Amino acid sequence: MRDVLFDLSELANVTIAWQDQIIPSDSIVDLSIRKQRLGKVIDFLILDHSLKYKIVGNQISIVRDQYNTTKENVTISGYLKDAESGEALVSANIYVQDKSLGTVTNEYGFYSFTIPKGQYRIYFSYLGYDSGINEISADKDMEFNVELKPSNFLKEIVITETKLTPIPLSDLDISSANVLPIGQIKSKLPLAGEPDVIRLAMTMHGVTSGADGFGGMSVRGGATNQNLVLFDGIPVYNSEHAFGLFSIFNSRVIKSAKLYKGAFPAHYSGRLSSVLDIRTREGNYRKFAGEVSLGLLTGSVAFEGPIVREKASFLFSARRTIVDPWLKTLSREINKGQGKEGKTQLYFYDINGKVNFNLGKHSKIYFSYYTGDDFFEKDVTTIKEINEATSRSRNQDSWSTGSNLGSVRINSRLSQKIYLNLTAYSSVNNFDAFDHDRLVLLSSSVDSSISYTAGFYQSKIEDLGVKAEFDYLPNARHRFKFGAGYIKHNFSPGLLIVDETSSFSMNNAPVISADIENGLDEIVLDGNELEVFIEDHMRLGKYTNLNIGYNHMMVSAGNKTYHIPQPRFLFSTGSENYTFKTSIGRMGQFLHSLNNTGLGIPIDVWLPSTEKIAPETSWTASIGNFIQRDNFGQFGVEAFYKVYDGLTRYGSNGVIDISPTSNWEELVPVGKGESYGLEFSVEKSKGRTQVNLGYTLSFSNRTFEDLNNGNPFRFRYDRRHVANVGLIHKLGSNIELSANWEYGSGTPITVPSDQFIFEVNQTTGNPFVILIYDKLSNSLLPDYHRLDFGFNMHTEYPWGKSVLTLGLYNVYNKQNPFYRDINVDFENKTISYEDVTILPILPTFSYSISF
C-alpha cells in the first residue's frame, strides 16, 4: 500500500503524508484506475484499516480514525434549505463518504440517519444546486442544517443530472417514477408561452394525452380519472384548464413534482394508475421577490417574501387569460356582420395563496388556498321580421368548471428520528352547464308571447379530509412511514330542464342559470373513505433497496362497507452503473367517473361507489433494467402489466338520469381491463446538449359484458406506438435552444361501417339514416406527430432577471385530427367523412421578469 501511495502522490502531483506505523506493512494492493478522483482512490485504499484522510493546507494527511473502533451509533438530522430563499429542498440527496449510507430529505426538507460514531464527510446534493460537502465529528446525536446555493444558469458547468448519486436512496429511485425537471419547465416548449407541469409530465415515456393535448393524462394505458393528482397533499379532481390544454397549476409556485407510473409506495392510495405529487414553494423567508410574466394567451404575477424573517413567509400568485376581451369583441363583430347580436367569451384564471409560520424550533404551520375557474359562454340573438311581427330568438350556452382547495398543515419534528405531517383540507370541484333558448314575439296584430326552454346540469364534489403521516428513521437501513387518512365525499350530480310558454309580459325577465339551479332537487350521494398504511424502505446493501408496504382502504357506501387490501412491493438492486427494478402492487379506487363524449374530453360525472357498484381495483407490475454511464446518462428498458376490475362507463343506455328513484346503478356497466407494454428510454443529461429519447409499445383494452357483445375492445387511450425526442442545447451562457418531436399512433375511435340504412321517420315523415356501428374501437385516427422549436434567453440585471421565450408549436403544421365528423347527403344517399383539426402551427411567446 505504501508504494501505491507514493505512486499516487507522484501521478496526482499532490503531497500525501502518513506515519509509517499506521500503514499496514503486509497490505498488498492490486487495482486498476481510470479517470477517478484522488480522494475516492484513497478512501478505497484505507477503507478497511480504521484510517481516514484529512486535507491540511495543500497536502493530504492519512491518520487513524479513532471513532472507527466503536460500535455506538449516533443520529444526525436536520433540514436542507435553499441558501437564498430559505425554502426547504425536497428529495435532496445526502450520503456519507464511502456511499454505503445515505438518505433523502422528505417533503419538508427534513432528513435523518443513524451512523456509528466517527469522523465523516457528508455529501449534500440537489438538482439545480451546487453540491455541499461537510466534515462532521459525529460523536453524539446532533442537528446539522445545511443550505445549498442554487446553480447559476450563466455558469458554464453541467447543470442538470438525472442521477446525482449512483446509489438508490429513495422510493423514487426504486419505483417506476420520474422526478419532473421543474427547473427545465420553461425549456420544455410551453404552449403559447405558458409553461405547464402536466404537459411536462406528458413528455415522460409511458404518458400520453387525449386528442392533440386535450383530454387529460393517460399513464400506461390507464384512464384519465385514474391518476391521483395531489396539490400539497390535497386530491384534485379536475386538474385542467381549457379541456386539458393547460393544467390548473401555475408553474411559478411549484417546487417539486413526482410522477409514479407503476406500483406506488403504500402511503399513496385512492387511484389505480399513477400518482402526480405536486408540492408548492413556501415563499422566500429572507427577502421579497416577485415575477411578472406575459404570454400570448395568459398573464401571471407571483409575489413572495418574509412575514417575519426566517420564521414566517407568504406566497401569492394569480394567472388569467388575456386574450378573451379581444375574442369577445371579435365575436361581437362577426355576429353583427351576420345580422345577429351577441358574443362568445372564454377565459380561465387561477389564484394561489400560502402563508406559513414556525411554531417553535421544531414545528411549522401552513395555510394554503387555491381557487380557479374556466368559463365559456355563447349568447347570440337573431332578430327577424315576419309579416308584422318581430321575433327575437336567443340561444345561450354556457358552462363553467372550477375548483376551490384549502388546507391547514402542521409539520413537527417529534424527535431526532420521528417526523409528523398532519393535514386537514377541503376540496370543492364543480362543473355546471346552462342552456337557454328563448323566443320573444312582438306584434301589434296578435297576442305577443315569450317561450323558453332552459336546462341546467351540474356535477359537484365536496371533500373534507384529514391525514396524519409519520416518518420514523430508526437507523440508516430503515425508513418507516405510517399513518392514516379519512375523506368524507359529497357528490351532487343534477339535471333539470324547464320550459314555459306564456303571453307577453314586459316584466318577464330572461331566465338565468341561478333560477334553474335553485329549482334543482338536491341529490346528494355521499361516501366515506378511510385508509391506514405502513411501509418500510429498507437498505439491504449498497445498491439494494426494498420498499415493502401495506395500505388498507375501507370505504362505506350506504349500508355497505368495502375493504380493499393493497400490498405494495418495490425492489431494486444493481451496481454503480446498472440498476434492476421490479415492483408489484394492488390499488383501489372508491370513485368512478362517467364520461359521455367519445373524445376523451374531461367532462366527467364523478360518482361514489354504492351498495350496488363496488370500488375499482387493479394489480400493476413492472420490471426494468437501467444502465448509467457517468459521462453520458442513462439507458433503460422497462416492461409493465396492469389488470383492472370493477371499471365503469356509460353503456348502451346512453346518458342516464341519476336520482334517488331512478335505479341508475342498474344501468352502469361494470367491466374489466388490461394494459401492458414495453418502454425504452435514453437520457443524455451531461454537457451542453441534453437529449431525451423515449419509445413505448403498449396495449390497452377493456371488456364489458353489456358492451360490444361482451368482446374486448381497444381502450380510448390505447396508442400502440408512442415516441418522443427532446433536445435542449445551451448556446453560450444565457441562451437555450430546444426542439421536441412527438409521435403517437392514432387513437382508437368508433366509426360506422361504410354500410348504412335509409329509413323514414314515422313521426315526421322525413328520411333518416341508420349508421351501423358493428363494434367499438373499430378504427383509428391518423397517426399523430408534431415538431416544436423553442428559444429561451436569460438576462441578468442588478435588480433581477428576465427570460424571453419564443417558439413555434407544430412547426410543419401537421393537421393532427381532433375528431372525425360524418356528413349525410340525403338526396344522393351517400356519406362522407371529415377529419377536423384544432391546433395548427402556433407561435409561442412569453416574457417574464423576476426580482
Next chain:
Amino acid sequence: MKKAFIFTFLTILVASSCTKTVEFVGEDSAQRLVVLAEIEVGQNQPKISLQSTFSNADGPVYLSRRSIVDVYVNDELEPKSFRPDELTDDKSDWISGAELKIEEGSEYRLLIDGSEKGFSVIEASSRVPVSGVLEVQDLSSPNIINTQNETKSQFKLEFTITDNDEISKYYHISPYLILNDGSKLFLDIEEILYSKNAIIDLSHRHGILIDNSLVDETNDVSLYMSVPHDFENLGLSSMFMHFELKTVPKDYFLYHRSISQNVDAGASPFNLPTVTHTNFTSGYGLFATYAITLDSIAIN
C-alpha cells in the same frame, strides 16, 4: 395597429382549424340484408320489409322470388313462406303466403336465404310474450297553449303496467286520438317526470319504450304529452284517448332503443356511439313477435 394585429392573429387561428375529407373503408364492406319483421298477434297477413344496406358505391339490393323467406312455428317442420308483395311498388315488402297465426307464448324462427343475390343465410328467433295490463291512473284535462307559431293541447298522464310474462317486461306504448276521418293522431311526449331511466322517448317512431323492471318503486309512469292543435277544434270522433300497448320481446326493446339513440346522436363525434342491435346472424334488423292490447280513457 395593435388591434388590427390581434384581430388578424385570432382570425388566422380560427381559420387555421380545418377539415379534411378522408376516404374511409370499413373492415367488412360487404352489403348485408336488412330485415324489419315485426309481426303482431292477430295480423291476417303479416308483412315484413327486406332490403340490403346502402354504401357510397352501391344502392340497395332487393331479393327476388327465387329467395327463400320462411317462418318456422315452434317445432313444426314445415315453415310458412313469405313472397314479394306484388300489390305495392315497394320492392322491400314481402307478405306471408300461407296463413301465419301468431300466438302468445309461442316461439318463431325466421330464416332468409338470399344466396341468389350473394347473401349468406340469416336467421333470428322470437318468442311472443304474454300481454301486460295497462291501468291509466290519471289523465288531466287538456291545457291549451298558444304561441305565435303554434297552438298545442297538453295532457298529463299517469299509468301503471302489470306484467303477466315471466321473462319479458318490455313495452311500447303509443297514446293517440281518433279524428273524425278515422285517422290516428299520435301524441308527442314532451317530458317524462319519473323513472326516466326506464323510459325511452323514441325519436323515430310514435310512443315510448318502457323497461318495467326499472320503473321506480311506486310503479307509476308519469309524463306530459301534447298534440299540435287546439283541442276544441281537433275534430275528434269521440272524447277518448286511446292507448296501444305492445308487450314486446327484449330484442324489440334493444333494437328500437339503439335506433332512437342513433337518430338522437346524429353521427356527432361528441356523443358515445351506439352499437346497432340486431337479433339476426350475419344480417341487420329485427325479428320480433308481440301482442297488442288497446285501452281507452275518457278525456274530461
